[in-house]
Structure formats: structure tokens, C-alpha cells
Amino acid sequence: MLSLRRSLVGTLLGALVSVTLGTGGACAQATPDDAALFQRLGGLPGISLVVSDFIDVFVQDAVILSNPEVRERKTPDTTPYIKFQVTSLMCEVTGGPCQYTGLDLREAHDGLNVSEEEWDRMVVLFSETLAAHEVPQRETEELFAILGPTKEEIVVPGSR
Numbered sequence: 001m002l003s004l005r006r007s008l009v010g011t012l013l014g015a016l017v018s019v020t021l022g023t024g025g026a027c028a029q030a031t032p033d034d035a036a037l038f039q040r041l042g043g044l045p046g047i048s049l050v051v052s053d054f055i056d057v058f059v060q061d062a063v064i065l066s067n068p069e070v071r072e073r074k075t076p077d078t079t080p081y082i083k084f085q086v087t088s089l090m091c092e093v094t095g096g097p098c099q100y101t102g103l104d105l106r107e108a109h110d111g112l113n114v115s116e117e118e119w120d121r122m123v124v125l126f127s128e129t130l131a132a133h134e135v136p137q138r139e140t141e142e143l144f145a146i147l148g149p150t151k152e153e154i155v156v157p158g159s160r
């Protein structure tokens with residue numbers, strides 16, 4: 001998402017690399033390396049784009065939809081709301097100016113009986129989405145370091 005544009009801008013502008021170029025979009029910013037993860041992901045435009053694309057794929061995936069409770073609760077009507085809440089959560093935990101107002105993750109996934117296999121599939125789909133948006137390895141690793149610990153709030157060991 002950022003690397004190509006960043007190296008280009010770095011070459012062209014050298015010391016002016018911290019100047020923000022363009023407006024919005026997932027790849028329009030020249031962001032310093034020490035900026036918060038939120039900024040390095042392109043702020044809300046970048047995060048909401050990645051989350052939206054990820055959830056579009058996630059809600060249609062055969063492994064995820066093999067879970068009957070997920071099939072029942074993740075309807076087309078709830079998808080925009082889940083996108084909003086996941087964007088807001090990612091914004092907050094990456095150092096952005098948002099305040100997540102959704103349910104506690106354990107509560108949100110209560111009764112869904114999310115299995116290890118579904119979790120692993122979610123990780124693959126999320127990785128593919130990040131790669132499709134050219135999110136660099138450093139930012140990808142930082143996101144997974146944040147995501148990893150939520151597993152125990154979401155997965156029910158031994159389900160299915």
C-alpha cells in the first residue's frame with residue numbers, strides 16, 4: 001500500500017519526505033517511519049479500505065460460511081455495521097483518533113463457536129488482503145501482533 005509511493009517520494013523529495021502529498025486514499029501519503037501504525041497504514045482511508053475489502057471476501061468464504069452460527073448472524077444487513085466497528089477498532093488499536101464503541105470481542109462472538117480452522121482461514125484471508133494492498137511486512141507484522149491475542153476471545157477450542 002505504502003512502500004512503492006514512499007520510495008518514489010523519498011527519492012524525489014529527500015529531506016521533505018515527511019511532507020504529506022495528495023489527499024486521502026490508501027497510498028497517497030509519505031509517512032515517516034516512526035509514525036504511529038495508524039498513519040503508516042494510510043489513516044482512516046487506508047484502514048477502512050483494507051477492512052472493507054477483507055470483510056467482503058470474508059463474508060463469502062466457504063470455510064467461514066461452513067459455520068452455521070456465523071451464516072445465520074453475519075447477514076448482508078450486518079456487514080456495513082461490522083465493517084464500521086472493525087475499522088473503528090483497528091483505528092483505535094493502531095494509535096488513531098477513534099474510540100471503539102462496539103461490543104467486547106468475547107461478547108460479540110459469543111455463541112458463534114468459531115473454530116481453529118475458521119480462525120486460520122481468517123488469517124489467510126486477512127494476509128491476502130494486506131498483500132493485495134501492498135501493506136509492507138513491518139506493518140503486516142505489527143497488525144498480526146495486535147490481532148493474535150484476540151484469538152482467545154473469539155475461538156472456542158474443540159468446536160467442530
Ligand code: HEM
Pocket residue numbers: 064069070073074078082085086089101102103104105108109112114118119122147150154
Ligand atoms: C474466524 C474469525 C471470526 C469470525 C467467524 C467472526 C464472526 C463475526 C460475526 C458473525 C459477527 C456478527 C455478530 C452479530 O452481529 O451477532 C462478528 C462481529 C464482530 N467481529 Fe468478528 N469474527 C471473527 C474474527 C474477528 C476478529 C479477529 C476481530 C477483530 C480483532 C473481529 C471483530 C468483530 C467486531 C468488532 C464485531 C462487531 C461487534 C459489535 O457488534 O459491536 N472479529 N464477528
